[in-house]
Amino acid sequence: MKISKIAIPVLASAALTLSACSGTGQESEGPTEETSGLTYAVITHSAPGDAFWDRVKSGVERAGDDYGVTVGYSSDPDPAKQAALIDGAVADDVDGIVVSMANPDGLEDSIKAAVAAGVPVVTINSGIDYWKEFGAITHVGQAESVAGEAVGERLADAGYDNVVCVIQEAGNIALEDRCAGVKKVIPNVENLQVDGTDDNAVTATITSKLQSDDDVDAVVALAGQIALDAVAAVEQAGTDTPVATFDLSEDVVNDIIDGKIEFAVDQQPFVQGYAAVTTLYLKSINGNDVGGGQPILSGPAFVTKENADAVLEYAKNGTR
Numbered sequence: 001m002k003i004s005k006i007a008i009p010v011l012a013s014a015a016l017t018l019s020a021c022s023g024t025g026q027e028s029e030g031p032t033e034e035t036s037g038l039t040y041a042v043i044t045h046s047a048p049g050d051a052f053w054d055r056v057k058s059g060v061e062r063a064g065d066d067y068g069v070t071v072g073y074s075s076d077p078d079p080a081k082q083a084a085l086i087d088g089a090v091a092d093d094v095d096g097i098v099v100s101m102a103n104p105d106g107l108e109d110s111i112k113a114a115v116a117a118g119v120p121v122v123t124i125n126s127g128i129d130y131w132k133e134f135g136a137i138t139h140v141g142q143a144e145s146v147a148g149e150a151v152g153e154r155l156a157d158a159g160y161d162n163v164v165c166v167i168q169e170a171g172n173i174a175l176e177d178r179c180a181g182v183k184k185v186i187p188n189v190e191n192l193q194v195d196g197t198d199d200n201a202v203t204a205t206i207t208s209k210l211q212s213d214d215d216v217d218a219v220v221a222l223a224g225q226i227a228l229d230a231v232a233a234v235e236q237a238g239t240d241t242p243v244a245t246f247d248l249s250e251d252v253v254n255d256i257i258d259g260k261i262e263f264a265v266d267q268q269p270f271v272q273g274y275a276a277v278t279t280l281y282l283k284s285i286n287g288n289d290v291g292g293g294q295p296i297l298s299g300p301a302f303v304t305k306e307n308a309d310a311v312l313e314y315a316k317n318g319t320r
Helices: 009-018 051-067 079-091 104-116 144-157 172-183 197-214 224-237 250-257 267-284 308-316
Strands: 038-046 068-073 094-101 121-124 138-142 163-167 191-192 218-221 243-246 264-266 295-300 301-302
Touching: 038 051, 038 079, 038 267, 051 068, 051 224, 051 267, 068 079, 079 094, 079 104, 079 250, 094 104, 094 267, 104 121, 121 267, 138 144, 138 267, 144 172, 144 218, 144 243, 144 264, 163 172, 172 191, 172 218, 191 197, 197 224, 218 224, 224 243, 224 250, 250 264, 250 308, 267 295
Parallel strands: 038 068, 038 094, 094 121, 121 138, 138 295, 163 191, 163 218, 218 243, 243 264
Antiparallel strands: 264 301
C-alpha cells in the first residue's frame, strides 16, 4: 500500500487558508463568531498516563488552538464506558466526534447512533476496517497489518526468524493486526500477552520468556513503554536479543541512538489528533468529506539510528 505524502499537509493548509480569509478575499484577524462556537469531542480508549495518547492529545489541542474551536478530550479503556462517552457527546450536541476503536463491536451502536443523529464522526488509530461500515467520514491512522509486514520484512532482511511479539492490551485488534502482519513475513512468531499497566510485570514476563527459550532471536514491542520494558528484560536475561518497537517516546529515540532498540515504527500520533480535528473543521465550515472514501494514512514511518537525532528534537517537545 503506497502512503500519500501530501494528504496531511493538504488538510492542514486547506483548513488554515479557509479560516484565514473572508469572503471578500481579505485576511481575517482570527476565528469568526461562527467557527469560534464549534465544539468537538475526542474520545479514545487510552488508559491514564499513556505517553502515546498524550501525543494524540497534543495534536488535538494544537488543532483546536489553530482553528479557534473548542475540543474536549476524554478517554476510557472500557468499551462500555467509552461508548457512554460517545452517547454523552451526542446529547451535548457537539459539532463532531473523533473516536478510536480498539473494540469496534463495543462502540458500533453508539457510533452509528451519532451518525444517525447528524453528528459527523472521524475515527482514528484503531478500527481502520470498520470506519466506513459505521458511517464515519474517514479514518486517520496506520494500516496496522501493513505496518506489521514492514516490520517483518526489516527483521527478515536482518536474518531474524524466531520472533516474540508482545501484546500489552488484551482484545485490541490493532495490536493483534500488527503481530499478524509480522507473521505474514516471518512464520515463526509467538504472541506474548502481558499486562501493559504494570511495567515490572511486563519486564518479568519477557525476561522469563528469553531465559526459557534460547531460540528467540528478536522481540517486537507494540508500544514505546513496552519497548523500554523489553530492553530491561534483555539486560536481566543476560542476552543480546534485539528489540524493535512500534511507537515513540523521547526515551525510545535515545535507546535507538544508543543501539538498545533496533528501530521504531512511528504512526505519528500528533498527526492523528491534528488531522482528525482538521477533518471535522473542514466539514463544519465548508461541507467537505475528506479522504475520498479512503483512510488518511499517518504511518508507518521508521525511526532508525540514521534519522533518530533529527526526530529527537520533536520527541522532546512531546509531539513525536
